Amino acid sequence: MSDHQMSSHAVKGIDDTITQVEVPEGPVVKRTRQTSYLDVLVQGVALFSDGYNIQVIGYMLTVLAKLYPKDTTGDVKTRLSNSILIGDIFGMLIFGYCIDRFGRRLGVILTTLFLVLGIIIATASHGATIRGMYWMMVIGRGVAGVGAGGEYAVCTSQALECADGSERLRKKRGMLVAVSTNAAIIAGFVASSIVSIIVVKAYNGNPSDGIWRICFGIGIILPLTIFIFRMRLFDSTQYDKHAIQRKVPYKLALKYYWKPLIGACTAWFLYDVIIYPFNLLAPTLCTHQFLCSPRAFIGAFLMDRIGQKQTYVLGWAMAAVFGFIIGGAMFKLQHVFPLFVVLYGLMQTCLSIGPGDCNFLVASESFPTPLRGHFLGFAAAIGKTGAAVGTSALTPVVSAFETKMEGQRVLFLIGSAISVLGTLVVWFLIPGHPDALEDGDVRFREYLEANGYDTSHMGLKSGKHNEVFVTGPFN
Numbered sequence: 001m002s003d004h005q006m007s008s009h010a011v012k013g014i015d016d017t018i019t020q021v022e023v024p025e026g027p028v029v030k031r032t033r034q035t036s037y038l039d040v041l042v043q044g045v046a047l048f049s050d051g052y053n054i055q056v057i058g059y060m061l062t063v064l065a066k067l068y069p070k071d072t073t074g075d076v077k078t079r080l081s082n083s084i085l086i087g088d089i090f091g092m093l094i095f096g097y098c099i100d101r102f103g104r105r106l107g108v109i110l111t112t113l114f115l116v117l118g119i120i121i122a123t124a125s126h127g128a129t130i131r132g133m134y135w136m137m138v139i140g141r142g143v144a145g146v147g148a149g150g151e152y153a154v155c156t157s158q159a160l161e162c163a164d165g166s167e168r169l170r171k172k173r174g175m176l177v178a179v180s181t182n183a184a185i186i187a188g189f190v191a192s193s194i195v196s197i198i199v200v201k202a203y204n205g206n207p208s209d210g211i212w213r214i215c216f217g218i219g220i221i222l223p224l225t226i227f228i229f230r231m232r233l234f235d236s237t238q239y240d241k242h243a244i245q246r247k248v249p250y251k252l253a254l255k256y257y258w259k260p261l262i263g264a265c266t267a268w269f270l271y272d273v274i275i276y277p278f279n280l281l282a283p284t285l286c287t288h289q290f291l292c293s294p295r296a297f298i299g300a301f302l303m304d305r306i307g308q309k310q311t312y313v314l315g316w317a318m319a320a321v322f323g324f325i326i327g328g329a330m331f332k333l334q335h336v337f338p339l340f341v342v343l344y345g346l347m348q349t350c351l352s353i354g355p356g357d358c359n360f361l362v363a364s365e366s367f368p369t370p371l372r373g374h375f376l377g378f379a380a381a382i383g384k385t386g387a388a389v390g391t392s393a394l395t396p397v398v399s400a401f402e403t404k405m406e407g408q409r410v411l412f413l414i415g416s417a418i419s420v421l422g423t424l425v426v427w428f429l430i431p432g433h434p435d436a437l438e439d440g441d442v443r444f445r446e447y448l449e450a451n452g453y454d455t456s457h458m459g460l461k462s463g464k465h466n467e468v469f470v471t472g473p474f475n
Helices: 003-011 037-067 074-102 104-123 130-163 173-180 182-202 209-218 221-231 237-242 250-279 285-306 308-328 337-365 369-397 404-429 437-450
Strands: 019-021 029-033 468-472
Touching (some): 037 130, 037 182, 074 104, 104 130, 130 173, 130 369, 173 285, 173 337, 182 337, 237 437, 250 337, 250 369, 250 404, 285 308, 285 337, 308 337, 337 404
C-alpha cells in the first residue's frame, strides 16, 4: 500500500468522536476532536451546579426553622450544613484516585450519578417524624457531596487538560481554568441566592415544604443537561500518553513532588481557614456573593499576564496588607463605615484574585498527568478541612471579647498573619507553572526511568510506542 493510500485510509471516516484505524505494518493513528473553549468552559457549568447545591442549604435552613421550629435544633442545622462538606472530602479523595486509575470519563459518569442520586434523596426527604425526614435529608446531602467533591478533581483536571490541548488555548490556560473553577463555583453561590429569593417570593414569603423541595430539586437540572455533552468528551491526549493504571510509583512520586504537594495543601488549607469565618463579616451573605463574583475574573485576567505564582503571591500579600490596616484602625473605622466596607471589600478581592483562583490551577498543573487527580483531590480535601477548622476555631473569636468590635479587630489581625504565612508558603514551595503540561510529564517520565521504574506500560497503548496522536480541526 502506498503512502498516499495509507493516508487516505487513515483520514476516511473522521468525525467528532475518537476513532482508531489499524494500518497494516504501520502505527495506530488516533484522531481526537480538537479541544475548544466550549470544552473547557463546560466544566465550569458542572462546578457552577456544585456551587449552587452546596450553598442552597444555607437559605433553606431559615425556611425549615420556620416550618419546624421545635425540630430544627442547632445540632440538626450543623448536620445539614456539614453533611455535604464531609461528602465533599470523601469525593475529592475517592475520585481523585479514580480518574487517574480508570480515566476522566468514568469520573464524569460516577460523580454525576452520586450528585443526582443525592439531590433526589434530599428533595424527596420524608419520614414518620420530622427527625426521620431530617436524617434522610442529611444522607441525601452527604451523597450529593461525594459527587460534588469528586467534581473538583474531575472538572479541574479536564478543564486544565482541555485548555492545554492547543497552542491557542494554552496561552489563556490560566484564565480558562480560573473561570471554569473558582468563578463558576462563586457564580453557583450567587445563583442559589437568586433562586431562593424567587421561590420564596412565589410563595408570598410564607414558609412551605414546596420551597425547599423546589430549591433542592432545581439543582438536578444542570448536571443532567450537560451530562450528554460531557460524555462526548474523551480522555485527553495527555492522559492517553502518560496514564499509569497499574504499578503506580507512589514513593517515587512523593519523593519528587513533596514540596509542591505541601505547598498546594497548605495554601488551600490556609485560604479556607480565612475565607469561611470572614464571610460572616459581610453585611449580608447575598451582597457578599454578588461582590465576590466579579473578583474571580480579575485573577483569571492576571494569571496569563504576570504568571500563576505571581498572582498567587500578590493576592496573599495584598490581603495581609489590607487586613492589618483594618485591624490596626478598627476603632477609628467604626466611625467611617463606608471606608471599612471598601477596605474589607479590597481584602476579600485580593483573597479571591490570589488563592481563590490559583488554588485549583496550581494544585493541578504542578503535578504530572498520571497522578494529577491524586494530588489535586488530596489538596482540595485538605482545603475543606481548613473550612471546618476556620469556622470552629476563628468564628468564636468575635464573641470571646468584651465588645464585638474588639473581637473583629483580633480576627482581622489573625487573618492577616495567616495571609503572610500563605505568601511565604507560595513563594518558597510552589513551583513556576510549566509552559505546557507535556513538559512536566516528560520530566516525570525521565525521573522515573532514572530511578529504575519501567515506563513501558505508561499510557493507554498496550505497550506500543508507535502510536501517533493527531488532532483534527473540529471546533
